[in-house]
Amino acid sequence: MRSAGVLMPITSLPSPWGIGTLGRSAREFLDFLAESGQTYWQLLPIGPTGYGDSPYQPFSSYAGNPYLIDLDDLAKVGLLLPEEYQGIQWSTNPARVDYGLLYQKRFQVLKKAVDRLWANNKQAVQCFCDKESYWLEDYSLFMSLKSYFGGRPWKEWPEELRHRERESMSQAKAEMESDILFWKGVQFLFFEQWERLKSLAEAKGISIIGDIPIYVAEDSSDVWAHSDQFQMDADLHPTRVAGCPPDGFSADGQLWGNPLFNWEQMRADGYHWWLHRISFQFRFYDVLRIDHFRGFDAYYAIPASAETAKEGTWEAGPGLDFFRAVEKVVGQRPIIAEDLGFLTPSVHQLLKNTGYPGMKVLEFAFDSRDGGGRTYQPHNYPTNCVAYVGTHDNDTALGWISTANPEDVALAREYLHLDSIEGENWGMMRAIWSSTADYAIVQMQDLLGLSSEGRINTPSTLGGNWQWRALPGFDSPALAKRLLRQMKLYERLPQERKGEKS
Template structure:
């Protein structure tokens, strides 16, 4: 079934309280998607963010981002008073997230909500903590210790806590018991709202597509609680770290700095940690995009402490064995493979072996820096793929047209028949909607016709990323109607809507046929009487 969706980070939704959240604006966006004939809402990772504010560098693979908890919904439930968060400084630009303001003000407000949750809904909180204890206990203690250390990174903690010496952990649990309860309460608040939003989306025929980073952060509860899963030295510090080699976009490559997985050790227990991680994500989402899929075939390892990624080397990943173990445990999974970057024949074989759809990015069809060329041109697509104009790591369509090489842009304009009357950004979206790809995803910035100022992320840079937000009133009926018409033209309306429309047409035809037969009977009766 041909479908379409929109990539819109939760943080980018409008809100008076500094950042997009899981509340009314999220439900309104679901309504917009439904009215626009869409089937999928693609999100960026929703975990708690650390230094740099990147959702791909999270304190946990399992926890939710406290900033996404909607304060108005908490007030409606009696867990907050509006005066406890109204009037606080949440930033002075409604088009940008001020993460500093959120860090300074959000947790004081959430403490009041958690206090009421503990006193008024203790049974619900207790049940949540018992259900999620496998990851929640370590995460809450990790965050409590981090707070006690002024937010300092795990790598700077004293050895007893960093190395999880039982006596030191017991002392920390006793000393920080109130903080541990707070962080558990925050997660309960988050997942209560997430569950509500997910149910609302399902009721409106919208699937949520999540995004799972392949790597975890060094400063995370994941590494702290399960150091045996990573390539660490005897002091539990990474020997090598993750990244990408130099390419047309960066002469020095991308130095991500994430710890690397101990794949041989993971194979000994059938990749249990990884399978639990994916299983958990599939409970949250309807579709799961796995970032940096090529890292399962082979991954780029950079010496720890290197200043750039130029001195890295390729090492073999788990390959097909991992995905065979995953399917044996979970069965077929609704996974999308982010198969971008430096691809080799073995990566293509692995993608084919898994049966997962890969990604086609239209900008790469023309951008000479990427080198993908014709592979990403729509006439070479196959149905079993997900087509994009650009992802969160790309410029917007209009931004690309104004900043890319002039020859590349000229080729794109000629190939795609772009013109000002339709809108050049809209023409780029039309190209993937009209393609054979089973699923097409466009960014909300491209739908709104925004330029480079609305770019989500520029890889290999710090500062200014992950900040873009839509302004109130962005999702208009006019935009929804134009999207809906495009979905109708290119056969991407939701299956349920098509079925309902066909049923209505059939009912109308049946009614017309019955009326015609009735008229004929009346006429025949009149003729007989004469």
């Protein structure tokens, strides 16, 4: 059961085209994972991002992010000419994603590819559209209308379109046919490239851990098309929104702003919306990490008019009834529960009842701002858990050491026996590899020894997040060899390689 993996967002892979893609660098990273004895590649959500660029606020729970489509791979199959994309300035800094440049330039290039796609592969694309009609019809119209209205959120559209009145919807579909075909074609390209990468991962023995946000963005095709599943008023405005209460990291709490689920309605229709969403994710991933697991036990509800999260209250979630419904539909699939944050005895009981592994974050073991304390110290880990040094919401190992309270860092150094010879980042990773946790996942930035410049996200902040990128050559043979040695020492090699000598 002992295994290991690396958390590396696709967007963070190197490429000449401004952002990591599903192309060559992703394939080479699979080689690195296999050569270093890893079992898992953990990703962040891969949906289409909007304002703020957060993968946890996508325009759809089903669609893939157009930015991840690899342009070289499109050229290889005759959908692009090299001169149509190679001379464009996609970024000003290869170590950062410039989402503004991508927004301005990527879709113009993809339009050329999609035009050729429909001209040369119409039957295959139409077959895809028919298969994915459940979500693709709403998403393609949503994106077309969004473009028509200058990017404005759907809550600012004309009332007849906000309420999806039949005559207005039919008229919009007719008038925007070419735009709708474009968005459908983009999804065909994404799915085709994703399926090739997923097949390659399977061939190399790498399982992909995906991430499903518990909430969806208000400005999404999900909420627009299924408003009855959310806590909305008669004019389709949220009555209460999601967030989390104040803690040691945020005095005002976190006001996420996502519309909350109408759990009463969802329970009445057998959780159909949720079950379809989770079933779909297992087409992409081998393992699914459910974000904000505690929200299924009790969720924090903040009045939509509130300025901070301080005004919120805890409300009962669907509990075990929901996860029993999930198991009936998808079976006993591997699911990770993101059980971080303010936990109560009932959350612990729900985790126990589901049997899912929870998460243990090493940084929380020493950080007095969080108060996690002993439960996050490796000697207290249960076997059925996933151990991390930090997640995408935490600083890197070296970043944490340089910014945490000196007393906390001193305790970590004493407990973990950190030293500069091994490298303090390697000492922190060693702690989770050597623990009894069945699964140990490290961030790529910690393997590279990066400080806070490698941080992916700082919660409750806008700007500067989700931008970090590795430089070419980051996944070197020397690093793979060093990582493989750790896997042998701590018996975390994939099952078929367990017999290799340490």
